[in-house]
Amino acid sequence: MALPVPLRDSVTPHELEMIASQQLIEIVPLIAMERTAFISGAYGPLRPPSKAKIPLWMAVNLKLKKKCHIIPPQWLSVEHLQDRLAQEVANPDAFSDLPFRFTEISKVLLDVASDDLENPDQIRTLLKDLREARQAKSREGLRHLDHSELGLTGLTSMEINEIRPFFVQSMSLLTKLARNTEATT
Amino acid sequence: MYIPPPHLAQGKKSYTNAYNDILSAFRRSPQTSASSVILLVAPDVDSLCAARMLASLFKQDDVLYRIIPVSSVQELQSVKDELATYAELHTLLLVNMGNFIDLPTPEWFGEFDLGVSIHVIDSSRPRSMANLFYPGENGERVVLWDDGDAGKLVDLRKAWETLEFEPLPDSDDDSESEDELSDEGDVEEDGEDGEEDGEDDDARPANGKRKSTDGNGKARKRRKTQKPVYRVTRDEVYQYKQKLNKYYYAGTSYGQSAASTIYILATVLERVDNDLLWLAILGLTFQYTTARISRDTYEQQHTVYHDEVSRLNPIFSNTETSHSLNSLNPDDLSVRPTDELRFMLFRHWNLYDAMYHSSYVASKLGIWKEKGRKRLTGLLAKMGFSIPQTQQPYSHMDMDLKRALVKKLDDVAPEYGLVELSYPSFMRCYGYHSQPLSAADAVESINALMDFAGGARLEIEMEGHRHGGEWFGGGKLWEAVGYEKEITSAKSTMGTNGPENAQGNGNDDGDDEPVALEWWKKNFWSAYDSLTDIKRLREALRLAMAIHKSIIRQGTSIIDKQDIRTMRNHRVVVLTQGPDLVLFHHPGMLTRLALWLIDALRDRIPATVAVGRNKRRDLPFIVACLNESKGTYVVAGIMASPEFGDVRRNTFATNFLNASQATNTSIQHTSFNTNIVEIDEKDLKPFLEVLCA
Numbered sequence A: 001m002a003l004p005v006p007l008r009d010s011v012t013p014h015e016l017e018m019i020a021s022q023q024l025i026e027i028v029p030l031i032a033m034e035r036t037a038f039i040s041g042a043y044g045p046l047r048p049p050s051k052a053k054i055p056l057w058m059a060v061n062l063k064l065k066k067k068c069h070i071i072p073p074q075w076l077s078v079e080h081l082q083d084r085l086a087q088e089v090a091n092p093d094a095f096s097d098l099p100f101r102f103t104e105i106s107k108v109l110l111d112v113a114s115d116d117l118e119n120p121d122q123i124r125t126l127l128k129d130l131r132e133a134r135q136a137k138s139r140e141g142l143r144h145l146d147h148s149e150l151g152l153t154g155l156t157s158m159e160i161n162e163i164r165p166f167f168v169q170s171m172s173l174l175t176k177l178a179r180n181t182e183a184t185t
Numbered sequence B: 001m002y003i004p005p006p007h008l009a010q011g012k013k014s015y016t017n018a019y020n021d022i023l024s025a026f027r028r029s030p031q032t033s034a035s036s037v038i039l040l041v042a043p044d045v046d047s048l049c050a051a052r053m054l055a056s057l058f059k060q061d062d063v064l065y066r067i068i069p070v071s072s073v074q075e076l077q078s079v080k081d082e083l084a085t086y087a088e089l090h091t092l093l094l095v096n097m098g099n100f101i102d103l104p105t106p107e108w109f110g111e112f113d114l115g116v117s118i119h120v121i122d123s124s125r126p127r128s129m130a131n132l133f134y135p136g137e138n139g140e141r142v143v144l145w146d147d148g149d150a151g152k153l154v155d156l157r158k159a160w161e162t163l164e165f166e167p168l169p170d171s172d173d174d175s176e177s178e179d180e181l182s183d184e185g186d187v188e189e190d191g192e193d194g195e196e197d198g199e200d201d202d203a204r205p206a207n208g209k210r211k212s213t214d215g216n217g218k219a220r221k222r223r224k225t226q227k228p229v230y231r232v233t234r235d236e237v238y239q240y241k242q243k244l245n246k247y248y249y250a251g252t253s254y255g256q257s258a259a260s261t262i263y264i265l266a267t268v269l270e271r272v273d274n275d276l277l278w279l280a281i282l283g284l285t286f287q288y289t290t291a292r293i294s295r296d297t298y299e300q301q302h303t304v305y306h307d308e309v310s311r312l313n314p315i316f317s318n319t320e321t322s323h324s325l326n327s328l329n330p331d332d333l334s335v336r337p338t339d340e341l342r343f344m345l346f347r348h349w350n351l352y353d354a355m356y357h358s359s360y361v362a363s364k365l366g367i368w369k370e371k372g373r374k375r376l377t378g379l380l381a382k383m384g385f386s387i388p389q390t391q392q393p394y395s396h397m398d399m400d401l402k403r404a405l406v407k408k409l410d411d412v413a414p415e416y417g418l419v420e421l422s423y424p425s426f427m428r429c430y431g432y433h434s435q436p437l438s439a440a441d442a443v444e445s446i447n448a449l450m451d452f453a454g455g456a457r458l459e460i461e462m463e464g465h466r467h468g469g470e471w472f473g474g475g476k477l478w479e480a481v482g483y484e485k486e487i488t489s490a491k492s493t494m495g496t497n498g499p500e501n502a503q504g505n506g507n508d509d510g511d512d513e514p515v516a517l518e519w520w521k522k523n524f525w526s527a528y529d530s531l532t533d534i535k536r537l538r539e540a541l542r543l544a545m546a547i548h549k550s551i552i553r554q555g556t557s558i559i560d561k562q563d564i565r566t567m568r569n570h571r572v573v574v575l576t577q578g579p580d581l582v583l584f585h586h587p588g589m590l591t592r593l594a595l596w597l598i599d600a601l602r603d604r605i606p607a608t609v610a611v612g613r614n615k616r617r618d619l620p621f622i623v624a625c626l627n628e629s630k631g632t633y634v635v636a637g638i639m640a641s642p643e644f645g646d647v648r649r650n651t652f653a654t655n656f657l658n659a660s661q662a663t664n665t666s667i668q669h670t671s672f673n674t675n676i677v678e679i680d681e682k683d684l685k686p687f688l689e690v691l692c693a
Helices: A013-020 A056-064 A078-090 A102-112 A120-143 A157-184 B015-028 B045-060 B073-083 B129-133 B136-140 B150-165 B175-188 B198-210 B214-224 B234-249 B258-268 B274-289 B295-312 B351-357 B359-365 B370-382 B387-391 B399-416 B439-451 B486-496 B501-530 B534-560 B581-585 B587-601 B652-663 B684-692
Strands: A024-029 A036-038 A041-043 A052-055 A068-070 B037-041 B066-069 B091-095 B117-121 B142-145 B335-341 B422-428 B459-461 B475-477 B571-575 B621-627 B632-638 B667-669 B676-680
Touching: A013 A102, A013 A157, A024 A056, A041 A052, A052 A056, A056 A068, A056 A102, A078 A120, A102 A120, A102 A157, A120 A157, B015 B091, B015 B117, B015 B142, B015 B258, B037 B045, B037 B073, B045 B091, B045 B258, B045 B274, B045 B439, B045 B501, B066 B501, B073 B667, B117 B258, B129 B142, B129 B150, B136 B142, B150 B234, B258 B274, B274 B295, B274 B335, B274 B422, B274 B439, B295 B335, B295 B422, B335 B399, B351 B359, B351 B370, B351 B387, B351 B534, B359 B370, B359 B587, B370 B387, B370 B399, B399 B422, B422 B439, B439 B501, B439 B534, B439 B587, B501 B534, B534 B571, B534 B581, B534 B587, B571 B684, B581 B587, B581 B621, B587 B621, B587 B632, B587 B676, B621 B684, B632 B652, B632 B684, B652 B667, B652 B676, B652 B684, B676 B684
Parallel strands: B037 B066, B037 B091, B091 B117, B117 B142, B571 B621
Antiparallel strands: A024 A052, A024 A068, A036 A041, B335 B422, B459 B475, B621 B632, B632 B676, B667 B676
16 A cells, blocks of 8 residues: 555545445436435436435446536535635634535545536635645644543544544553553652 | 438437447347447548547447557458457447448458448448448448438439349349449449449440340240349430449548537437537548538538537637637636637747748748748738747747737738638637647647658757757657657667677568558557647647648659649659658658648649640649658549639549559559559559559
């Protein structure tokens, strides 16, 4: 694997993307399909031009074959993201409220369905800004690293995955140190 | 059989049905592999675009396919033999080939399993009657995708069917009708052996007339059958034959481009997007810039595409100065309408060079003489462009000059006789990857990639390296990225094996054969890749410029040396030497040289020839180029048209065949264009003499 050593015990981003692709998303189908049974469940029927909810993996497949148009979720718009970014910058202590898997979903949608989004390049810059702001805050959280508990509310799945190995290992080390100091005193 | 386009179908089978048949055949056959659907593609820009469009349509439908480039009829024969062994084949698509070959006959695809359906998407005309009207299952499985022309051939259908299948009055036994069959078949086929042509056909009714009267025929027939009833009279037979001959021998021309046909299919399937639209535009532009269709046809098709462009790219609707367009945003992949000037690739080198190398300007101003060059600078000066400005690469020219260019040209150019300098066309933006590229430029670079003969060495000028440039650079040799030429590596091995020179020579000759076979295939694939890779396309622009320069060099030297011999019916040029001779082995390059010469000489009647009663300007052109390594001449015949933008039907196919038969020489067709043949060195002189007599 090409990941650095500390990340090898945890989930890879591709796996996270796959897990996130199970979420349902709304589409406008261009073909008709009956209610079909898949391994994860039954989806459909697809009756153009009415909208339908199907898993993201299926939506991506149909989109690549030009058989549907994807409707972006509410939070993937310029105003919403700008709003969140303002919140991030305003509160240096707390994380703003974003969907748990927003990184994966926005990556997939920008890759496949950028023509269904409004201003995709602006969305890209906003997402990058959000990431940098939140990253700064998690680095701050390092300072408060304790052996027993750490509260970081509002982190999303990719960010958690990123810091998990390091934090877990350092917390166990700190626990050991704490036990030693207790033992000696 | 043929299928009409969707707007003329009125309930009958059309493109979508044929396409859905392919899909269902693919999905329900048990042995499906990558060889189930095979596309045979001719090596020109139009078929390349059509193949690419089909490939993306198939990919969206999850159909496995395979593309095989085929360059000539002989190659098609060998590919066909190979295909006969594929058990899982069930669909063949022939792109820009096969219109003039009798596909349902046993010699071609008649022997194939009846489950195999053959679709022909070909822009060349005329068509073989057998393909259109062959009855029975064998004929049903050969499907020609028609653009509306075949509906007008109904009376020819009657003629052909009668000649094929009715017992004819002047036949002494049934085998005569088979002779008729093979006669018609032979007449259309391009082949090396001498075949019967119209003279035999005319002889037959004569034979019939000379033969015994009906009484004797009846007597003969009475032995075999009871009451012979001839439903066709000899006169009708003669008439039918004349009709068919007139159709076939009128000359070759081009109908709707293959890319347009596939675009219509995609429109009906409602799966068009900017990529498919762009490829269809490239196919149309290719037909226009290589003088395959006339200006009027181009404008008709252009309006259709203009509507499509505005439908798919609604943002940009106002037409401001189209030469300084930039992409709106980094993801902008839209297509926009623009006006294209007739200068070759003028956005990519400086204005002076572009005008110098364009055939239209060259002819009007007489560029190959010093006086002409002065006139060109004079024209530029009148338009308000100073000489240093015109020597700047286009992108460095002043913005206001660029904007004013079209307007000034329209004002000043008519004084010099340059009218109709612009034509409407399109350009495509590539986000922030590169500058927008116009359709004509894209066609030029793809054409350059495909026409570049293997083994030729061309110096490409790098930007900024002119006149010594910064690093005393001149140019560098063209090397297709990722496709190394074996010739260069073979030469290097020869260099290292000093004492084993004899062996090295032997190796080199051995290497030459497979290399010579493969270079055009490599060109095909690199051109195919460049259709979607803008970086490659831009690099190929440099190659296109170098090719143009060499064409101009060769053309001007021909005119200067007055190498053009004007015979009674044709003008002939024979190239035996020159620095770029290797380049002109390729039929495409030879055609371009001929087109340039036609344009250059359109208004100039050579002083050496007395002006006769017939219009000298309309003389067709024959260009022959020597291939020293193979000892043959590649000969191309092009029709000249009196006006710029007009096209005539090309009758060289039959002329060549007649001449070769008369002189008993063997000619080979090296491509699907019947006006380009290859002939042995020693046979050239008698061949030309007969041709021009």
